Amino acid sequence: MDLFLSKLLPLFIYPIGLSCLILMVSIGAILKRRSRLGILGISVAIAILWVSSSGGFSTWIVRSLEKQYLPGEISQADAIVLLGGATHSQLPPRPWIEVSEEGDRVLYTAKLYRENRAPLIIPTGGRVEWKGPGSAEAEDMATLMETMGVPRSAMILESKALNTYENAVNVKAILTERNIDRFLLVTSATHMPRSMMIFRKLGMNPIAAPTDYWKTDREANLTSFESRILNLLPDADNLRDTNRAIKEYIGIVIYKLKGWA
Known part of the structure; x- marks a missing residue:
């Protein structure tokens, strides 16, 4: 059961799950004629999805993990x-x-x-x-x-x-x-x-x-007009990478709370 819950609960924190929750609450607010709250919630849900699927944010959050251990000279081991x-x-x-x-x-x-x-x-x-x-x-x-x-x-x-x-x-x-x-x-x-x-x-x-590095130095340093435009637009691959990075941060927090890390 612990393993199942560890897979289930984070789904509501990942961008898609969190956005869906906010959208459902927002729709409920609109149905109860609380339009301002509903519109605010919908705007927040869209913003979460847009930012988390943008190239700039995805690259930043992924590299915040990947840069902690970079490839180096591999020594002999047993x-x-x-x-x-x-x-x-x-x-x-x-x-x-x-x-x-x-x-x-x-x-x-x-x-x-x-x-x-x-x-x-x-x-x-x-x-x-x-x-x-x-x-x-x-x-x-x-x-x-x-x-x-x-x-x-x-x-x-x-x-x-x-x-x-x-x-x-x-x-x-x-x-x-x-x-x-x-x-x-x-x-x-x-x-x-x-x-x-x-x-x-x-x-x-x-x-x-x-x-298994997801973001290269070249991708992080693209400065052309075309690449900057694309980095601002939502992309499913970027959303996937953001999701995986968030999963790792959630894992670090949970493991620390359990005394495992």
Whole structure:
């Protein structure tokens, strides 16, 4: 139930959900002949959607997370911890496992392994039962990496965790059992700040290896007339990115309140 509520309640804080709530209240106000309040609410809802789907705001809020951990020289380690959330199970009509927007995590982990950055990979991620059938994220990621030349013998799967905190707790047990202290942590750049907080809170000291950057330096520095006009207009992709960034900030707040980060 906690997992379900953690997925449900933020929906009413994200731009679309919040705007829909405000619109419903506004319509109710208009029906009760409180037109001024209703018009104000509708204006606020439109403003929320417009701003959150604009390129300027989306780039700003996403980069506020991504810039906290920028790519750097990756040093040698004893293991690579790969956080889940990057795959979709092979369910009809999918012909095989598919990667999500965060699939760069899997590609980057395989690349680091082939570069001999670490001899061991720990893919971590389970399966939420109420979402229906499917294999664990860790299993799907391992299968994908095998096709990229990573032997199954070089992987230890953690397939029970259902959130980032459980990822960290379960991975810590594996690392402790194998006396591993130095490890790379691979996840999306927007997810890295929360992930590092959690792992450090549990007494671990991961080396951040972020990937899956949504906003590039070039996109942030476009100054042409055309790009400025487009950045002011609503766009579904920008709204998606804003939504994901807000999700991370909500996660940070909730995890801190729970003492997890």
